Amino acid sequence: AQKVTQAQTEISVVEKEDVTLDCVYETRDTTYYLFWYKQPPSGELVFLIRRNSFDEQNEISGRYSWNFQKSTSSFNFTITASQVVDSAVYFCALRPGNTGKLIFGQGTTLQVKP
Amino acid sequence: ETGVTQTPRHLVMGMTNKKSLKCEQHLGHNAMYWYKQSAKKPLELMFVYNFKEQTENNSVPSRFSPECPNSSHLFLHLHTLQPEDSALYLCASSLGGTYTDTQYFGPGTRLTVL
Numbered sequence: 038a039q040k041v042t043q044a045q046t047e048i049s050v051v052e053k054e055d056v057t058l059d060c061v062y063e064t065r066d067t068t069y070y071l072f073w074y075k076q077p078p079s080g081e082l083v084f085l086i087r088r089n090s091f092d093e094q095n096e097i098s099g100r101y102s103w104n105f106q107k108s109t110s111s112f113n114f115t116i117t118a119s120q121v122v123d124s125a126v127y128f129c130a131l132r133p134g135n136t137g138k139l140i141f142g143q144g145t146t147l148q149v150k151p
Numbered sequence: 152e153t154g155v156t157q158t159p160r161h162l163v164m165g166m167t168n169k170k171s172l173k174c175e176q177h178l179g180h181n182a183m184y185w186y187k188q189s190a191k192k193p194l195e196l197m198f199v200y201n202f203k204e205q206t207e208n209n210s211v212p213s214r215f216s217p218e219c220p221n222s223s224h225l226f227l228h229l230h231t232l233q234p235e236d237s238a239l240y241l242c243a244s245s246l247g248g249t250y251t252d253t254q255y256f257g258p259g260t261r262l263t264v265l
Binding site for chain 1: 182184186193194196199201206207209239241243245253254255256257258259261
């Protein structure tokens with residue numbers, strides 16, 4: 038089965054705290070792609086990052102960083118020094134290598150309070 | 152305009168109405184997608200079009216009828232919907248041709264079926 042699990046339904050932090058959003062995936066494919074999207078209240082899904090299954094290097098982009106570990110089938114997302122504008126729903130998604138189908142997790146609602 | 156646009160942004164319809172959702176992408180992409188986002192379920196892929204040809208139909212009821220007249224436009228025709236079809240309908244596009252590319256989303260149409 039192909040599945041994405043985001044166990045944290047809601048997270049609330051105070052501005053400037055660091056926060057990690059967990060993502061665990063299941064797939065039997067050897068080639069696959071992992072994504073994170075942000076959905077602000079406006080509704081549009083904003084692309085954040087894509088990783089392929091052969092690239093386990095962690096990535097940092099400003100205050101955002103991602104930790105990909107094939108051994109634990111996890112692709113976690115950390116926001117450093119969170120800001121109110123980071124408040125949104127964050128989705129982790131899996132795409133098997135031979136299909137255009139994106140399989141989404143349930144999403145994690147992040148609330149950053151001033 | 153840039154990116155992926157969707158109209159209307161909000162739609163209220165009765166169960167006997169016929170309406171259409173429109174999606175347009177200005178990214179020069181060749182693949183387009185319809186997703187459904189319900190309150191209680193993860194984002195679900197409905198249809199995929201690649202170079203105007205439907206390549207995936209994720210067991211969607213026939214009361215939803217997609218149309219892709221060209222690579223820039225995608226429609227979702229709705230008729231005799233049920234209240235449980237109320238959801239946010241998201242359109243996405245990607246470069247197409249292969250499955251390695253990233254999907255970019257529009258802002259969605261919030262549909263309410265009375």
